[in-house]
Amino acid sequence: MNSRARGETWLWIAQRASAAxxxxxxxxxxxxxxxxVRGGLTAAEILGRTRGSLGWLAFYALFVLxxxxxxxxxxxxxxxxxxxxxxxxxxxxxxAFAVLxxxxxxxxxxxxxx
Amino acid sequence: MTDxxxxxxxxxWTFVVHRVSGIALALFLPLHFWALGQALEGAPRLDAxxxxxxxPLVRLAEWGLVLALAAHLGGGLRVLALEFLPWRDWQKSLTxxxxxxxxxxxxxxxxxx
Numbered sequence: 251m252n253s254r255a256r257g258e259t260w261l262w263i264a265q266r267a268s269a270a271x272x273x274x275x276x277x278x279x280x281x282x283x284x285x286x287v288r289g290g291l292t293a294a295e296i297l298g299r300t301r302g303s304l305g306w307l308a309f310y311a312l313f314v315l316x317x318x319x320x321x322x323x324x325x326x327x328x329x330x331x332x333x334x335x336x337x338x339x340x341x342x343x344x345x346a347f348a349v350l351x352x353x354x355x356x357x358x359x360x361x362x363x364x
Numbered sequence: 365m366t367d368x369x370x371x372x373x374x375x376x377w378t379f380v381v382h383r384v385s386g387i388a389l390a391l392f393l394p395l396h397f398w399a400l401g402q403a404l405e406g407a408p409r410l411d412a413x414x415x416x417x418x419x420p421l422v423r424l425a426e427w428g429l430v431l432a433l434a435a436h437l438g439g440g441l442r443v444l445a446l447e448f449l450p451w452r453d454w455q456k457s458l459t460x461x462x463x464x465x466x467x468x469x470x471x472x473x474x475x476x477x
Binding site: 266269270272273276277279280283284285287288290291292293294296297314317321322324325328350351354355357358360361362 | 383386387389390393394396397398399400401402403404407408410411414417418430433434436437440441443444447448469472473476477
């Protein structure tokens with residue numbers, strides 16, 4: 251297998267592995283969202299749940315990292331098939347998007363934990 | 365490929381829903397993370413953002429995003445089942461199950477709002 255095909259295989263595996271993690275995270279997230287919005291959202295309510303909670307910290311950190319892997323790989327196919335954008339420039343842009351998601355996401359996780 | 369008959373079937377529409385919901389979620393994520401990051405500047409700042417988000421149009425967009433998340437979850441579980449489990453005869457049932465789960469989550473969120 252050449253290196254390009256190997257790269258595609260790894261991206262496929264990363265997409266399925268992140269999907270499996272996200273499936274669990276999204277079920278928990280949807281449940282939390284539906285529970286939390288009853289009666290309106292307040293900062294006190296959100297932060298009361300997350301501040302100092304190592305469990306929520308670990309959960310959201312995993313959720314963010316899985317999403318930062320999953321979303322750019324998904325967009326990779328969309329950009330190729332719907333916009334005809336392929337090659338190194340697309341992959342560099344998507345890598346930047348992955349880094350942006352991971353950085354903004356971890357910042358948000360720390361913002362509601364600390 | 366442009367023959368509409370080749371595309372007008374449940375599996376094709378399941379693919380379209382999965383793709384469009386995925387794009388919406390990917391574009392929404394940076395905004396979502398940025399908004400939660402407002403908490404770094406204190407609870408009042410986050411409350412100000414939450415007050416802004418209580419507008420009807422923002423609420424409607426939120427409902428659309430929750431629906432997109434549920435749809436993408438349902439469609440994604442369908443893809444994983446088709447690829448990793450041997451029961452391919454169930455393909456249409458999986459599409460129906462994904463749609464039903466999406467509707468259930470959408471209704472639950474709408475009622476909770």
